[in-house]
Amino acid sequence: MNIYLTYDYELYFGANTGTVHNCLLHPTNKLLCIANAHNAKITLFVDAGFIYKLQQQCKQFPQLKTDYELIHQQLANADAAGHAIQLHIHPHWEDSYYDGAQWVMKTERYKLSDFSKADAHNIIINYTKALQNCIHTPITAFRAGGWCAQPFEHFATTLLQLNITTDSSVFVGGKNTLQPYEYDYTAAPNKDIWRFTNNVIAPVANGAFTQLPIASYKYSPLFYWNLFVRGKLNKGLHSPIGKGNPIAQTNFKAKVLSKGMLFCACADGYYTSKLATIIKLNATAQHLVIIGHPKAQTLYSILQTNVLLQQFSTTHKFVAMR
Numbered sequence: 001m002n003i004y005l006t007y008d009y010e011l012y013f014g015a016n017t018g019t020v021h022n023c024l025l026h027p028t029n030k031l032l033c034i035a036n037a038h039n040a041k042i043t044l045f046v047d048a049g050f051i052y053k054l055q056q057q058c059k060q061f062p063q064l065k066t067d068y069e070l071i072h073q074q075l076a077n078a079d080a081a082g083h084a085i086q087l088h089i090h091p092h093w094e095d096s097y098y099d100g101a102q103w104v105m106k107t108e109r110y111k112l113s114d115f116s117k118a119d120a121h122n123i124i125i126n127y128t129k130a131l132q133n134c135i136h137t138p139i140t141a142f143r144a145g146g147w148c149a150q151p152f153e154h155f156a157t158t159l160l161q162l163n164i165t166t167d168s169s170v171f172v173g174g175k176n177t178l179q180p181y182e183y184d185y186t187a188a189p190n191k192d193i194w195r196f197t198n199n200v201i202a203p204v205a206n207g208a209f210t211q212l213p214i215a216s217y218k219y220s221p222l223f224y225w226n227l228f229v230r231g232k233l234n235k236g237l238h239s240p241i242g243k244g245n246p247i248a249q250t251n252f253k254a255k256v257l258s259k260g261m262l263f264c265a266c267a268d269g270y271y272t273s274k275l276a277t278i279i280k281l282n283a284t285a286q287h288l289v290i291i292g293h294p295k296a297q298t299l300y301s302i303l304q305t306n307v308l309l310q311q312f313s314t315t316h317k318f319v320a321m322r
């Protein structure tokens with residue numbers, strides 16, 4: 001089986017974004033280090049709007065130039081080492097800005113579908129160009145910010161024009177319609193790969209795009225009790241390296257502690273404790289996509305990912321989405 005360890009390379013989008021060093025550079029270095037030690041390849045879905053914004057605002061704020069250069073260097077090195085650097089788009093960078101001290105996040109317009117077709121087109125073109133400037137290998141895969149890739153036809157033509165023909169935004173069975181999210185993948189086929197044209201969850205023979213969906217798993221309430229209790233008892237092991245605030249989700253904690261949740265196969269924090277189980281459950285599949293975030297890595301998840309690579313590197317292939 002091909003296992004794709006994919007990481008959405010981005011800051012936090014709440015009141016405190018965290019720093020470039022703690023959310024991006026430092027945890028990504030750790031991940032690249034353990035991947036290289038096992039001859040495994042990973043994929044970074046880079047929040048290209050941030051790169052674009054850094055480039056735009058570093059003339060006004062020279063301190064951003066250092067951030068840009070360090071990110072550029074990290075991505076160029078990872079690309080040269082055979083890891084994949086692919087396109088992740090959070091269009092809310094259009095409305096967000098650096099105020100001289102911190103990033104001010106405006107997430108009212110969060111999805112590409114919150115913009116006109118013409119604006120969405122320009123956003124994708126500008127952001128892709130900014131990211132492509134950092135690396136040599138052509139960008140060929142896309143993941144929508146916050147999994148919000150519907151309606152795909154809103155921007156499909158632009159991706160095709162850029163030769164970006166793989167999408168990895170769908171997680172099978174997933175659904176979130178609480179602001180600012182809007183996606184429904186409950187009708188997605190229970191498959192590990194398919195072709196499609198305008199609708200990410202409607203397989204079409206010889207469709208222009210390939211869907212490599214993120215695997216999903218039903219996490220029990222007990223899993224979340226464990227997650228929250230361990231997080232309180234052992235902060236050293238379970239605190240995110242990133243230290244920022246995500247976009248707040250109402251009643252999230254109460255909901256998952258009572259009902260559990262269907263969520264992605266995930267390489268963040270305590271979620272990594274379930275990855276071995278998820279790999280075994282999907283052992284007959286050809287492809288398994290796992291999602292994580294450098295910002296949400298913990299000492300625990302780094303150790304656990306290392307164990308996972310050790311355990312499965314001989315029986316499965318950890319490949320880049322290239």
Ligand SMILES: [Zn+2]
Pocket residue numbers: 008010047088090144145146
């Ligand atoms: Zn994201």
